[in-house]
Amino acid sequence: MAEFTVNTQRTDPYLNSKFVVKFDGKTPVPGIFRVSSLKRITAPLAHRAGTAPSEDHLEPGLTSWEPIVLERGRTHDTSFEDWANLVWTQGGKISLAKYRKDIRIELQDEQGTTVMAFNVQRAWPSEYVALGPLDAEAPATAVETLTLQHEGIVRDTGVQEPLET
Template identity: 50%
Template structure:
């Protein structure tokens, strides 16, 4: 595991508005929202016959919550192409699903205010369980049309090879 050095001059936490998502080695266009990375481990309660009337606790199964990616509707078809690998309407009997490559690993990168990579997370074996191609349309609204994909996954981990950046300082004239 990598050694960590702490930037003693940074007291502010990173903001949640500078990030990028990558899959298949390319950044995905226009991602405006990513839901949180969350895991939950079940609690297994047990006791021995000779123990007092209190329970002991140990970890059980760990579940990773789905991650939802949102972006404005454009001509980019990457969300739809991936969603179609799970189920593609009209593709014919026995060919509705692309079992060979419907899963992908994705990378979520978080940047500091200066635009420097600060953290990265790898999310493993993702596949699209929900796809919203077009939101509800409203002629009286004044909003961006957003499409979403919900990605089931089998876990995530922080990329510890991403070191804390040396933040820039501007020299006053």
């Protein structure tokens, strides 16, 4: 099968530097510059027959999903903080009805067209870093980080390879 079915002249894979992250299918969350790998792990389950005590057979066991880490430069946009505060707030009252969100991660080509999309199901923040380390001797962007637990990643197969012009 060809790597690119619409743009058969294309030989280079997509770059990992153009992407959009949306919470609840809404407008893109501003400033995200890094998204960790979208990774699932299926544990092997070993078993053996009673008649073959020295031979294991492996089959798929439970599948788990790695947390997703979002990083962005610190600004006055509060979308990370607002979501994290649904899981923990001063005084301990949290919103059980709203703390999970579906998120969408869209990979874009060099022209900014979405070429692939992944829907992350029932995500919730397990770790929030309001401000990363500060260092006066190494000037860099102040960073805010949100780590998300979730219940699965599904590729949106409705997003097809666009015709490149």
